[in-house]
């Protein structure tokens with residue numbers, strides 16, 4: 338495609354993002370592109386544009402020669418993969434916002450792009466309007482980037498914000514997030530951290546060239562965040578955020594996880610509220626960069642899809658430089674984490690799994706401890722994810738210092754726990 342090429346789009350999905358894109362495209366006259374046909378699931382649904390524009394037959398888009406771009410914004414990851422695969426096989430460029438589908442099929446999608454040599458762009462899949470993929474892909478050289486940390490799920494951030502600033506309870510805040518179009522059709526994807534870990538999987542590939550499955554990454558969401566946690570945060574002038582982190586450790590390997598974390602006012606993430614996403618990158622020479630943008634909603638997401646559509650006119654493709662010039666950087670679970678754990682029943686906490694316990698409270702109304710635990714112990718067990726147990730990372734989450742580890746087990750005895 339050249340800048341003068343006309344883009345003829347086949348659009349899959351006319352929900353929050355699809356409708357947003359339709360509207361945004363009609364208000365962007367500089368982009369010579371038209372939507373030829375829209376494929377949806379339920380033809381009987383009332384739409385705000387002429388019914389002749391819609392079809393439920395995917396082949397009407399995928400087999401149509403005039404259509405040279407497929408935009409996939411549906412909420413069904415399995416169906417989305419079939420659509421994207423067929424489109425790439427048919428030589429059509431593809432733009433998608435479907436992080437679940439991309440994270441789960443990353444390797445197959447890489448193969449398809451190589452084999453059919455067509456662009457597949459998905460900026461909207463990670464932080465909606467905040468252009469993080471293209472920045473990670475183009476700006477940072479692999480050996481310069483040291484860490485990525487970010488709020489990469491708009492609806493959980495919206496819920497945590499409403500709980501902390503407006504004292505809304507969890508359910509009300511979730512309903513408000515859904516009403517505003519920020520939450521996934523299945524809210525468990527957001528709340529339980531699946532959406533964020535899918536995004537972190539994609540970001541790992543573009544930041545450090547690591548291809549893995551979401552199931553290999555330590556994660557949870559905010560489903561168990563309790564009043565004890567918010568009260569603790571308030572008393573210490575902290576906020577709770579769901580944070581995705583990737584960090585190059587001293588041994589050259591990578592730690593990657595998505596977990597709730599306490600942040601203080603020295604942390605740029607402290608001030609990121611509502612549906613905003615944000616990311617902090619740290620690199621050897623540039624030092625720190627801070628990105629912030631709307632991470633959900635019709636127009637912010639459509640704006641990222643639009644940016645990808647625009648980039649197709651210039652033949653833009655992800656080159657996956659860090660992946661293909663691989664310096665064999667590996668993921669590891671061999672590090673320690675500084676955690677706060679609250680519970681409604683102290684027997685649910687496996688205290689013997691801790692290396693070190695710093696503080697401990699067990700009263701009728703409050704039951705929590707802070708301490709250090711090996712990441713592998715969290716990966717291989719589920720006690721800390723069960724109902725009534727809430728794990729939140731402390732501000733300095735990763736413990737690498739060997740001397741600190743030496744102090745270790747004695748503290749359990751001192752705290753009267755073993």
Ligand SMILES: NC(=O)c1ccc[n+]([C@@H]2O[C@H](COP(=O)([O-])OP(=O)(O)OC[C@H]3O[C@@H](n4cnc5c(N)ncnc54)[C@H](OP(=O)(O)O)[C@@H]3O)[C@@H](O)[C@H]2O)c1
Pocket residue numbers: 349350351352353354355376377378379380382410411412413416434435436437461462465518519520521522632633634635638
């Ligand atoms: N909402 C956001 O803020 C946001 C942000 C970033 C990324 N995303 C991603 O964007 C995608 C769409 O999200 P959304 O919020 O727009 O979802 P949505 O409002 O639930 O809309 C989903 C659309 O997909 C259509 N659809 C479902 N299965 C289909 C199939 N097999 N074939 C054709 N159409 C099908 C539905 O058709 P009917 O209309 O007939 O039901 C509907 O129009 C998801 O992958 C989501 O993760 C969303």
